[in-house]
Amino acid sequence: MKQNQFVQQNEARWQQFEQLSINLKDDMPAEFPILYRQVCNDLATARTRHYSPSLIAKLNDFVSVGQSILYQGEGIQISSLIRLFKYNFFRALFENRYYLWISFGAFYGLALAAFAWVKIDPDAVYYFLDVGSIKDIESMYDPASSVQMDERESGSTVLMFGVYIYNNIGIAFQMFGGGALFGIGAILPLLFNSFYFGAISAHIVNVGYESTFFSFVVTHGSFELTAITIAGAAGAKIGFSLLMPGQYSRAHAIKAAGSTVLPLIVGAFIMLVIAAVIEAFWSPLHIPNTFKYCAGAVCWFYVLFIFYRGTRYGHS
Amino acid sequence: MDINKKVMMQYQGLDNKFFIKLPEGVSINLVPAGIVVRSCAYLYDFFIRALVFALIAAALSFLGDAGQGLILIAYFVITWGYYIAFEAKSGTTPGKKKFNLKVVQDNGLPATLSNIIIRNLLRPADAFPFGYCLGIATMSFSKSYKRIGDWSAGTLVIYQEQKIKSALAGDNISQEDAPSIELAIDEQQAVVEFLERSKKLSIARQEELANILSEALNAKDEAATHKLKSMANFYLGQKI
Numbered sequence: 001m002k003q004n005q006f007v008q009q010n011e012a013r014w015q016q017f018e019q020l021s022i023n024l025k026d027d028m029p030a031e032f033p034i035l036y037r038q039v040c041n042d043l044a045t046a047r048t049r050h051y052s053p054s055l056i057a058k059l060n061d062f063v064s065v066g067q068s069i070l071y072q073g074e075g076i077q078i079s080s081l082i083r084l085f086k087y088n089f090f091r092a093l094f095e096n097r098y099y100l101w102i103s104f105g106a107f108y109g110l111a112l113a114a115f116a117w118v119k120i121d122p123d124a125v126y127y128f129l130d131v132g133s134i135k136d137i138e139s140m141y142d143p144a145s146s147v148q149m150d151e152r153e154s155g156s157t158v159l160m161f162g163v164y165i166y167n168n169i170g171i172a173f174q175m176f177g178g179g180a181l182f183g184i185g186a187i188l189p190l191l192f193n194s195f196y197f198g199a200i201s202a203h204i205v206n207v208g209y210e211s212t213f214f215s216f217v218v219t220h221g222s223f224e225l226t227a228i229t230i231a232g233a234a235g236a237k238i239g240f241s242l243l244m245p246g247q248y249s250r251a252h253a254i255k256a257a258g259s260t261v262l263p264l265i266v267g268a269f270i271m272l273v274i275a276a277v278i279e280a281f282w283s284p285l286h287i288p289n290t291f292k293y294c295a296g297a298v299c300w301f302y303v304l305f306i307f308y309r310g311t312r313y314g315h316s
Numbered sequence: 317m318d319i320n321k322k323v324m325m326q327y328q329g330l331d332n333k334f335f336i337k338l339p340e341g342v343s344i345n346l347v348p349a350g351i352v353v354r355s356c357a358y359l360y361d362f363f364i365r366a367l368v369f370a371l372i373a374a375a376l377s378f379l380g381d382a383g384q385g386l387i388l389i390a391y392f393v394i395t396w397g398y399y400i401a402f403e404a405k406s407g408t409t410p411g412k413k414k415f416n417l418k419v420v421q422d423n424g425l426p427a428t429l430s431n432i433i434i435r436n437l438l439r440p441a442d443a444f445p446f447g448y449c450l451g452i453a454t455m456s457f458s459k460s461y462k463r464i465g466d467w468s469a470g471t472l473v474i475y476q477e478q479k480i481k482s483a484l485a486g487d488n489i490s491q492e493d494a495p496s497i498e499l500a501i502d503e504q505q506a507v508v509e510f511l512e513r514s515k516k517l518s519i520a521r522q523e524e525l526a527n528i529l530s531e532a533l534n535a536k537d538e539a540a541t542h543k544l545k546s547m548a549n550f551y552l553g554q555k556i
Contacts, residue, residue, distance in 0.1 A: 003552045040340040050501045052508040061477035063344050071425045155381035162385030166392045177440030180464050251467060258434045258468035
């Protein structure tokens with residue numbers, strides 16, 4: 001069949017397809033998939049009969065448009081993120097359990113080591129931090145200071161919420177992304193943060209402000225610190241898939257690692273949002289410390305329970 | 317090697333097209349977008365983000381401390397959420413749309429939410445140590461111009477197809493007899509392509525191109541273009 005005859009025969013159908021694909025609303029007309037398959041068929045026919053390149057290009061574009069309409073993604077929906085957290089998160093915890101355990105152990109191990117070091121040798125904190133920032137931290141947790149005594153205004157509560165969202169989640173995402181650099185971008189910030197956290201806690205204990213400090217950090221720390229270790233483990237896994245691709249090619253290994261750790265970073269994101277809410281609105285409240293320690297115990301129990309069940313059994 | 321394969325290979329060499337097999341049993345070709353056009357799209361998006369952030373920050377700056385907090389949240393959402401929100405919705409951002417690009421999966425299907433999240437959260441690795449140096453290096457070493465985020469998410473950035481194309485077929489020059497010269501199929505295609513492109517070429521350029529074949533056609537200038545076009549029309553089947 002000559003090309004023009006072929007075009008004449010099918011042109012009406014192509015125009016119908018084109019009109020449908022441009023004016024498509026949410027509900028798909030029943031004839032669209034049928035027309036799409038016919039266009040696919042036309043493209044195959046045109047190729048085997050060596051019709052002109054512009055006809056093939058036109059049909060190619062039709063098929064391309066058709067498949068992008070038929071196979072389009074679900075878009076961005078809160079419900080799909082929650083589904084990802086509810087089901088895939090636990091499976092991902094299980095699949096990556098060795099990374100998570102190592103990251104968890106490294107984070108708290110180094111924090112404890114730093115804590116012990118600074119507890120034994122109080123001057124050691126000046127090796128890592130300059131005097132100015134130590135003074136700042138001391139004034140934040142000094143029971144007699146204005147930061148602790150005055151009721152916070154609602155405005156500064158929102159400000160701190162913004163800081164926690166911007167800073168903490170930003171760090172978690174940076175660690176996840178930086179992890180692709182052979183894990184270095186994830187491991188270094190993780191260890192740095194754990195060391196810093198341990199050293200500061202010990203210093204606060206040394207100067208005797210522990211009641212204001214621990215009552216403040218205990219509740220949100222459960223979600224925040226665990227989320228940071230999860231984000232670090234997820235980033236490190238991507239990097240290690242490049243270092244040790246095993247039986248796969250590196251291109252395939254990094255792709256597989258990406259899809260297994262995705263629920264982890266989504267989970268860490270949700271946990272950090274929860275942590276930011278607690279840190280901004282609950283932790284600075286002026287209530288007896290007993291309440292805060294009780295809430296902290298509940299949160300720690302819940303987070304560790306999820307972490308244990310997830311890494312051990314893969315479901316809640 | 318059969319002609320079909322040969323033609324496809326020439327296309328691949330010349331236009332950097334990708335042939336991807338669909339479950340429908342046909343293959344389509346995709347054209348991956350290169351570093352320059354993607355950088356332009358990035359800059360365009362960057363200016364939009366900067367503008368939106370500046371407007372939000374200006375509006376919120378009157379709210380005191382609470383406004384500062386909201387500005388930080390807005391900065392976070394714009395930095396990390398802009399690409400994820402737009403690409404998850406339609407596979408393109410305003411900048412990509414401007415330069416006619418879109419994100420698809422390796423197999424040509426529209427990218428899913430998971431793909432989009434991974435490719436955008438890995439931007440810190442591509443941006444290392446500054447100005448997307450590593451991303452540009454990775455892109456220049458792969459045929460499909462993938463940055464690290466694209467490798468990990470399994471995505472490609474391709475040129476988007478135009479929804480409406482110019483009409484097919486050409487002039488009213490007809491040809492009753494078969495051409496005197498026997499041509500192979502890819503040569504016939506070249507002649508047909510000449511006819512289809514001739515609408516975009518000036519008369520002088522058409523004649524210049526046709527004159528390359530003046531010996532074989534036994535004609536020059538206007539006669540040569542006329543002869544080529546009538547041959548093309550014969551192959552297209554203008555006279556059935």
